[in-house]
Amino acid sequence: MEQIVSKFKETHPNIDVKVELTPNKQYWSKMETAAAGDQLPDVFWMNGPRIVKFAANGQLLPISDQIKADKVDMSNYPEALVKLYTVNGKNYGIPKDYDTIGLWYNKKMFDEAGVKYPDESWDWNALLDAAKKLTNPAKGVWGIAAALDSQGVYYNMIPQNGGYVISDDKKTSGYDKPEAIEALKFWTDLITVYKVSPTQAQMTDTEPMQLFTSGKVAMYFDGSWDAIEYSKNEYTKDKVNVAVWPQGKKRAAVIHGLANVIAAKTKHPKEAWEFVKFLGSKEAADIQAKTGTVIPAYKGTESAWVNSMPNFNLKAFIDMVAYSVPYPVSKDTSKWTTVETEQFTKAWSGQIKIEDAAKEVAKQMNGFLAQEQ
Amino acid sequence: MDKRRYRYDKNELFWAYLMIAPTMLGLALFYVWPVLQTFFYTFTKWGAFNNYQLTGFDNYKHLLTDQNLLKAFRNTFLFIALSVPISIFLSIVVAVLLNQKVRGLSVYRTIYYLPVVTMPAAIAMVWKWLYNADYGLINYLLSLVHIRGPQWLTDPRIAMYSVIVVAIWSSIGSNMIIFLSGLQGISSTYYEAASIDGASPLRKFWMITLPLLTPTVFFVAVVSLIGGFQVFDLIFMMVVGSSAGTATTPAIDTTQTVVYLFYRYAFMLNNKGYAATVAMVLFVIILAVTYVQMKLQKNGFTTNRRLVGWLLALMAPGAGRRHYSFTSF
Numbered sequence: 242m243e244q245i246v247s248k249f250k251e252t253h254p255n256i257d258v259k260v261e262l263t264p265n266k267q268y269w270s271k272m273e274t275a276a277a278g279d280q281l282p283d284v285f286w287m288n289g290p291r292i293v294k295f296a297a298n299g300q301l302l303p304i305s306d307q308i309k310a311d312k313v314d315m316s317n318y319p320e321a322l323v324k325l326y327t328v329n330g331k332n333y334g335i336p337k338d339y340d341t342i343g344l345w346y347n348k349k350m351f352d353e354a355g356v357k358y359p360d361e362s363w364d365w366n367a368l369l370d371a372a373k374k375l376t377n378p379a380k381g382v383w384g385i386a387a388a389l390d391s392q393g394v395y396y397n398m399i400p401q402n403g404g405y406v407i408s409d410d411k412k413t414s415g416y417d418k419p420e421a422i423e424a425l426k427f428w429t430d431l432i433t434v435y436k437v438s439p440t441q442a443q444m445t446d447t448e449p450m451q452l453f454t455s456g457k458v459a460m461y462f463d464g465s466w467d468a469i470e471y472s473k474n475e476y477t478k479d480k481v482n483v484a485v486w487p488q489g490k491k492r493a494a495v496i497h498g499l500a501n502v503i504a505a506k507t508k509h510p511k512e513a514w515e516f517v518k519f520l521g522s523k524e525a526a527d528i529q530a531k532t533g534t535v536i537p538a539y540k541g542t543e544s545a546w547v548n549s550m551p552n553f554n555l556k557a558f559i560d561m562v563a564y565s566v567p568y569p570v571s572k573d574t575s576k577w578t579t580v581e582t583e584q585f586t587k588a589w590s591g592q593i594k595i596e597d598a599a600k601e602v603a604k605q606m607n608g609f610l611a612q613e614q
Numbered sequence: 615m616d617k618r619r620y621r622y623d624k625n626e627l628f629w630a631y632l633m634i635a636p637t638m639l640g641l642a643l644f645y646v647w648p649v650l651q652t653f654f655y656t657f658t659k660w661g662a663f664n665n666y667q668l669t670g671f672d673n674y675k676h677l678l679t680d681q682n683l684l685k686a687f688r689n690t691f692l693f694i695a696l697s698v699p700i701s702i703f704l705s706i707v708v709a710v711l712l713n714q715k716v717r718g719l720s721v722y723r724t725i726y727y728l729p730v731v732t733m734p735a736a737i738a739m740v741w742k743w744l745y746n747a748d749y750g751l752i753n754y755l756l757s758l759v760h761i762r763g764p765q766w767l768t769d770p771r772i773a774m775y776s777v778i779v780v781a782i783w784s785s786i787g788s789n790m791i792i793f794l795s796g797l798q799g800i801s802s803t804y805y806e807a808a809s810i811d812g813a814s815p816l817r818k819f820w821m822i823t824l825p826l827l828t829p830t831v832f833f834v835a836v837v838s839l840i841g842g843f844q845v846f847d848l849i850f851m852m853v854v855g856s857s858a859g860t861a862t863t864p865a866i867d868t869t870q871t872v873v874y875l876f877y878r879y880a881f882m883l884n885n886k887g888y889a890a891t892v893a894m895v896l897f898v899i900i901l902a903v904t905y906v907q908m909k910l911q912k913n914g915f916t917t918n919r920r921l922v923g924w925l926l927a928l929m930a931p932g933a934g935r936r937h938y939s940f941t942s943f
Contacts, residue, residue: 277664300663441864442863443748447748572662573662589862
């Protein structure tokens with residue numbers, strides 16, 4: 242970040258930029274408090290679940306006009322991400338980075354079970370077949386961790402099955418549609434019917450990622466942000482690799498990423514825009530890519546990130562951008578995601594049927610969405 | 615009553631008020647004012663960025679149909695009904711044993727007190743590992759004698775009891791110290807007289823120790839009860855605890871307590887007005903229960919103690935249990 246700022250100052254000597262870093266855990270409570278008190282910084286990072294809340298409540302400066310005037314080419318960024326930061330037809334942010342979810346697998350466990358590694362040709366059935374072969378109750382190992390994970394799992398599977406989580410107009414939930422229920426059922430069946438995954442109780446006791454990094458489960462869906470974690474872990478660094486999401490009825494993958502936004506009440510709208518524009522430039526993205534932590538959003542700059550960990554097939558994460566779908570959000574995302582998690586917990590652990598859970602979520606979610614209008 | 619009490623001159627009063635001013639101001643600012651604010655918020659509905667609108671009694675009406683609230687109260691009562699009496703009983707036993715002249719007394723006292731000075735979050739973490747159904751120490755030891763241990767923290771039928779065990783374990787230390795101070799306040803002349811009369815140690819315990827310890831037992835009971843109503847950290851860390859921030863444990867229905875529910879409404883669902891209403895209900899219940907306790911306690915109790923008790927009840931919704939053991943000494 243400091244490097245990017247000093248580069249910016251070279252070309253804009255009259256604009257002073259003060260960088261303030263906030264630990265991830267405090268970031269959102271700090272920003273929400275700042276927003277309530279009209280104390281937001283001129284430029285700051287925004288995420289998907291909160292963009293509509295901030296934009297629709299007049300906290301952010303729409304930048305569509307500036308984009309047009311300065312001819313910033315938005316096709317340089319993943320389309321689904323640009324869409325995520327477009328509220329009521331107006332752009333509010335320029336994407337900074339992104340992440341997608343891949344199928345991480347343990348090569349050693351695949352070799353031992355004599356199963357072919359996952360690749361582009363895989364569909365859901367191939368996934369299920371492999372999971373069955375990789376499960377060995379006697380040894381206490383499972384083929385897959387069927388984690389209760391929205392972004393990691395069913396935000397991908399529901400669109401793969403032709404369904405949706407939230408409608409484009411953000412008015413209705415897609416959880417009561419047969420496509421969504423079918424996708425969710427495929428996943429929970431891995432636990433309750435085929436028993437190729439640890440139970441929800443077991444995955445509460447021991448996090449799925451921990452089970453994967455200790456060789457107890459062979460397949461685990463996890464985001465590009467954890468690649469650096471796997472490359473540092475002694476056990477996983479030369480035993481695991483990653484592939485694209487197996488396809489359902491069609492290919493789809495959820496994409497999420499941060500964007501740089503401008504506070505509506507900024508005293509320096511012009512300067513803030515200059516800075517946001519620079520942060521979205523190829524120059525800034527190149528600097529960011531070299532650090533290896535996140536995938537820069539600017540098209541063509543991903544290769545530095547892909548090459549930063551040659552052990553892994555990181556290209557898979559980039560390939561999925563072509564058919565990516567936006568992260569489902571609404572004005573008050575956390576309301577329905579809380580209900581979603583609570584209901585699905587009961588279904589994942591077999592206390593209620595997934596059909597009933599999904600319909601209940603849809604019912605409550607539709608209620609919340611109606612209040613948002 | 616001593617007449618001198620009413621003859622303080624103005625100068626003395628001024629200094630007296632000045633001396634207690636910092637505490638009173640702190641109390642007013644950090645306890646009384648938030649209580650009043652909370653009461654006001656029960657009539658509001660919150661939107662994004664802390665703006666709210668008045669909605670009258672809507673929140674109170676919603677209370678009547680809230681299934682989760684019923685469950686939460688049931689769980690909280692179960693927690694209190696088991697943890698408070700058992701903890702008091704064990705604490706008295708430990709205190710009496712550690713009130714003897716035995717070798718290594720301070721070592722034992724330190725060991726029993728250790729859980730109190732440990733962070734609750736750290737305690738919860740360690741117990742979570744011990745309780746882990748697949749790889750935890752407890753089930754490993756059980757497997758050595760060919761018993762398949764249960765899923766301590768994720769089985770809905772068992773999870774609450776597992777938490778209660780930890781709650782008792784971690785509360786014995788602080789209760790023990792209070793009982794020890796109570797025991798040492800009992801004059802040894804009673805015991806000498808009883809010895810001369812030929813009373814057995816057990817009889818001495820029943821006839822002297824316990825009756826003279828009742829004010830202390832009462833105090834500990836009030837404090838533990840209030841603490842029990844407010845239980846949150848152990849549940850949140852041990853049972854709910856997941857990186858997702860939302861509960862993904864199958865045992866949530868049988869372990870969610872009232873304060874957890876408050877947290878869920880306030881910070882997960884951003885429904886701060888209704889959350890305030892839940893907190894208010896809890897406040898009223900604690901107040902009522904404490905009042906009943908006061909009435910039940912008829913003997914061996916001074917006005918002074920009663921005042922302390924009322925203050926405790928007043929402060930109930932704002933503070934954690936540890937504060938009380940602090941202010942009361």
